[in-house]
Amino acid sequence: MTGIRELAQRLNLSIGTVSRALNGKPDVNDETRQRVLEAANAMGYVPNQAGRSLRKGATGVVGFMMQTGAQITGEGDVFFMSVFDGVQTVFARHQLDLVALLCSSEEDPDAYMQRVVARGFADALIISATKREDHRIDYLASRNIPFIALGRSQTDVGHPWLDLDFEGMAETGVARLVAKGHRRIGIFAPLDNTNLGFVFIEAYRKALEQRGLPFDPDLIFRAHPNERGGHDIAHAIAAMPPGKQPTGFILTNELMTLGFYNGLYEVGLPPGQKFAVISRDSPQAHFLVPKLTSFRLSLRDLGIALAEALLATMPAYAAHYPLGVVRKIVPLELVDGDSDMPVSTG
Structure with missing residues (x-):
């Protein structure tokens, strides 16, 4: 060798x-x-990685913490795999390696994070699924460990983050459905205190108020962010009294769309015919009928931006990425489909 x-x-x-x-x-x-x-x-x-780590106090590894489990990822999650590809594209320029740190859905994320840090497994960390109040952020800052968050939080230590434009999804989705005559518009929200749920609900509330529509808590459907969760929401809609049901729906999670479509067909509310749907794009969604009206972004580009923003905060790499502390909301593109028809007047 x-x-x-x-x-x-x-x-x-x-x-x-x-x-x-x-x-x-x-x-x-x-x-x-x-x-x-x-x-x-x-x-x-x-x-010689072992000797190199001892000499430098570094590992050449960056950990990406994500939660796993059927209730979170369902039958598979292409979101993170595409993001990983972008992240590793950047890290390869510097002979850094990305390692996925899989926290079980049955384990406390804070305890898992502390165990990872105690073992000195990685030089820096990327955290995801940020909570409204996220103790991981305070903990990493207190230990002076470089990190970036995929998602915002009210816990703010001046750290870098990137997040999807959930406000834009709410505003654009509501505006599009209202323009098509919909007045009762449902949305999905997580069961836990993941911050995106709070952000999206507040933006949804404002979008309704701006158009003179009341905010109805009964139109917020909470479920697990997977195929089963989407299926369950469709059946919950069908169980509502006819005058209380939404006529259109905005999903922020791409995994739920397949189950939601299937559930709507089962309860006699075929999407694009009797029920309007707007969701996030995914490779699987390309096979849906009718074609999904969706929000799209390049997940690989998101991963690249995430990695470069992290390295910008690390002294060894900051000269390559003079970005400062990146705190950016990433826009999504609305792609027209056939799933969000005008409200039925029949």
Whole structure:
């Protein structure tokens, strides 16, 4: 196995220069860095990670904490896999590795986070599914561990975050359905205190008020964010008295759409014919009939932005990403479909 000394001798460079080039240090010019990386690849150089970690107090690993379990991800979640692809695209530039840290739905996320940190498993962390009040944020800040949040929270330590534009989804979705004659518009909200639920409900309330429509708590349907949750909501709608049922619905979770469609067909409210649906786009949604009116964004680009914003806060990489502390709401594009027909007058 090729070592760093042999690599340095082959390139006629000092071991220190080769080491700094491999670790993405800003004091190495791009030409030298590229030369080192190409030679390392050609010679099959693999760093001694254990020794490297002991010397540097670093692991070269960034952890992405996410919760798992059937009630959360259902039969599969392509959201995070696409985000991971973007994140690792950035980390590969600096020979960093992304590791998914899977917190069981039966485990306390705070306790899991503290265990991960105590083991010194990663140099930095990405957290997701942020809560209204999120103790993980305070904990990471108190330990001076670089991190970024995928999602906002009222717990604010001046940390970087990216979040989807849930306010925009509420405003655009309500405006579109109201323009088509809908006056009773239902929405999904999580069962727990995930912050996106609070953000979306408040934006939904404002969008209704701006159009002179009352806010009805009975039109907020709480369920698990998976296929079963969408299916259950459809049946809950059908069980309501006819005059109380929504005629249109906005989903913020792409996993729920398949179950929601199926449930609507089962209860005699076929989407696009007797019931209007707007949801998030996903690869599976492309096979739905009628075509889903959806909010779309590039999850890979989201992952790239997430990784670059994290590295911007880490001294070893900040020169590559002079972004400061990134706090950004990521817009989504509305894609026309056939699932949100005008309200029936029959």
